[in-house]
Amino acid sequence: MREDLRQMDAVPVVLVRHGEHERVPRDGPLTERGTAQAGATAEALALGPDDVVVASPELRTRQTALAFGCTFWVVEDLADPGTVERLIGRHTAGRLVLCVDTEVIDAVLRWAFGVASGTEPTAGTDLAHCSVTELVYRPGPPPYTLLRRVGDVSHLAGPPRSP
Secondary structure: HHHHHHHHHOOEEEEEEEEOOOOOOOOOOHHHHHHHHHHHHHHHHOOOOEEEEEEOOOHHHHHHHOOOOOOOOOOOOOOHHHHHHHHHHOOOOOOEEEEEEEHHHHHHHHOOOOOOOOOOOOOOOOOOOOOOEEEEEOOOOEEEEEEEEEEEEEOOOOOOOOO
C-alpha cells in the first residue's frame, strides 16, 4: 500500500515540533538542549535533495529549521488548512518537512483526517520537543492519509522532558 501511495502523487509530510526553548519571552531562543535536539532530529531525518523544509515564523521553529542546514521557507498561517493544502499541491518530490508548534501539528492532523476546520477540537497532541510526526497524504479523490508515526522521540538521547 505504501508504494501505491507514492505512485498516486502522495506527499510524505513530516511534522517536527520545535526544540526546547526559553520560556521568557514566550518565543525565546532554543536552549542548549533544544539546539542539540534540533541537530539530532536533522541528523535522524537525513534530508535529501528533493525534501523541502518549511517553518512557521516563531523564533523557536526557525531555529529548529536552521539545524537542517538547508534553505527553508518561513510561512505564516500553517495552522490554516488551506495553507498546508497549497504547500502539498506545489510539492512534487521528496518530503515536506514542517518545523512548527503543537497548535499547527494538531491543525494539520485534523485537516489530513477530514475533521472540519470550523469545529471545536475534541482532541489534541501533547508532544515532546523535537518529536517527529509523519504521515503520507494523497489528495484524492478520495483523499487518503496514512499515519506512520506520532510524537516519535527515538532519535533523541535520554528521556524526553515534559512539553
